[in-house]
C-alpha cells in the first residue's frame with residue numbers, strides 16, 4: 001500500500017483485523033542455522049503488516065509534528081517462524097548484538113515490539129498456532145503455541161468443557177498476556193492469573209538456546225510477568241479447570257445522559273462491590289463506565305455461590321430505578337464460555353483508522369476506603385475523556401481471592417483486590433493533533449492525580465500500563481509485585497540476556 005513509506009500504517013483499510021492472512025508476505029528468506037538452511041516467511045509490505053497486526057496505536061505516538069503522520073514500524077526485518085527450532089537457529093545466526101522483538105496478539109499499548117528499531121529483527125509468532133490437550137497425573141492440560149490468541153483458545157477449551165482465567169479481548173495473545181502479568185476481571189478470583197496456571201514453558205534465550213522450563217527453574221517464575229524482557233516463548237502449558245467452576249453471570253446495562261448521573265450510580269454501585277462482593281470469594285464484579293453513555297455491571301458467580309443470581313443483582317436494579325436511569329439491556333450468561341465471550345462483539349466494534357489507545361491501571365491492596373471510592377467517582381468517572389474519546393472505557397474490577405492464594409508471580413496484579421483500568425480509545429482519523437493532545441492531557445491529569453491518593457497504586461503491571469508515557473514515574477516493585485520479584489527478574493535478565501537483545505517491552509525504562 002505505501003511504496004513511498006514502506007513501514008507505515010496510514011492507509012488502514014486492514015487496520016484492526018487481527019490475523020495475518022498473507023498480506024505483505026513472501027516465502028524464501030534463507031536463514032543459516034545449525035548447518036542447515038531454513039526458509040522463513042518474511043514480511044515485505046511492512047505498512048500492511050503493522051496495520052493488520054497492531055490492534056491499536058499508542059496515543060503518545062500521535063501527538064507531535066511526527067504524530068500527525070503515519071506510525072511506522074522501524075524493524076529491519078519481520079519474520080514468521082514456524083517452530084522453536086527455527087527461532088533458535090535464527091537467533092544463533094544473527095550477530096549477537098542484533099535486537100529481537102516478538103509479536104503475539106499485537107495489543108501491547110506502546111507498540112514497542114511492533115515498531116521496534118531499525119537494527120531489529122521482529123518475530124511475528126502468528127504461525128505458531130497449535131493447541132494440544134493432554135492429561136498428566138489426573139490434571140487436564142493444554143499446550144498453546146506462541147501465536148495463539150484468546151478467541152482461538154476459548155473456542156477450543158469450550159469443546160473440552162474446560163475453563164481458564166482468560167482476558168476479555170478476543171485478539172489478545174495468550175503469550176503476550178501471560179509474560180506481561182495479565183489478569184481476568186471475570187475469572188481470576190476463582191482461577192488465579194493465567195500465569196499462575198502455567199506448568200511448563202518452552203523458550204529461546206538470547207544465545208539461541210531452546211529451554212524447556214518447569215516450576216523448579218527460577219527463570220520459569222521470572223518469565224510469568226517479565227518474560228517479554230527475557231526470551232522468546234514458543235509454547236506454554238496451562239492447567240485447566242472444569243467449566244463447572246463458573247455457575248453463570250448477570251449483566252445489566254444502564255444508560256445515562258450526564259456525567260453527574262454516572263458518578264451518582266458509580267458511588268453506590270462501588271460500595272455494593274466493596275461490601276457485598278469483595279468479602280465473598282464466590283463471585284466477582286465489574287462496573288464499566290463507557291463513552292457510549294452506558295454503565296455496564298457484570299457479576300460472575302462461581303461454584304461456591306449459593307442463592308439466586310438474579311436476586312443478588314436486584315439492589316443494583318433498584319439503584320438504577322431510584323436514580324431514574326433506564327436499564328437498556330439485561331443478560332444472563334449460563335456458562336464459562338458465554339461469560340468469556342460476552343465482550344467480543346463490543347471489542348470487535350472498537351475500530352479506528354488507526355485506533356488510538358492509552359492504557360493505565362489503578363488499584364488498592366485491600367478493600368478500597370470511602371476516600372478512594374469517592375476519588376474514583378469524582379475524578380476518574382467524572383473527568384476521564386469519555387466524551388472527547390467516545391470509545392473509551394473505565395473498567396472497575398475485583399481481584400484477590402485465588403490470585404492471593406496461589407504462588408506469586410512477578411505481577412503487581414497478585415497484590416491488588418480492587419482495581420480499575422482507564423482505557424482511552426479513539427479513532428485518530430477523526431481527531432486533529434490538538435484534539436489528540438487534549439485527550440492525552442486529560443488522561444494523564446487523572447493518572448497524575450491518582451499518584452497523590454493514599455492507598456492507591458498506579459500502573460502495577462505490564463498488561464495495563466502505558467510504558468511510553470513521557471516522564472512518568474514507574475515503580476518496578478509495583479509492576480513486578482515486590483522488591484524480591486524485581487531482584488529475581490533483574491538477576492535472570494543479567495544471566496539470560498546480558499546484551500539486552502530483548503529490549504522491546506513495557507519494562508524498558510527500568511530493565
Ligand SMILES: Cc1cc2nc3c(=O)[nH]c(=O)nc-3n(C[C@H](O)[C@H](O)[C@H](O)COP(=O)(O)OP(=O)(O)OC[C@H]3O[C@@H](n4cnc5c(N)ncnc54)[C@H](O)[C@@H]3O)c2cc1C
Pocket residue numbers: 055101102103104105106107108109112113125146166167168169171172173174175176177179180181182183184185227228229231232233234347462463464504505506
Ligand atoms: C481490547 C483489549 C482487551 C484487553 N483485555 C485484557 C484483559 O482482560 N486482561 C488483561 O490483563 N489485559 C488485557 N488487555 C491488555 C493485554 O493483555 C496486554 O496488552 C498484552 O500484553 C497484549 O498481548 P498481545 O500478545 O496481544 O500483544 P503483543 O503486543 O503481541 O505482545 C505484548 C508484549 O509481549 C511480548 N511478547 C509477545 N509474544 C512474545 C513471545 N512469544 N515471547 C516473549 N514475549 C512476547 C511483546 O514483545 C510485547 O512486549 C487488553 C488489551 C486490549 C487492547
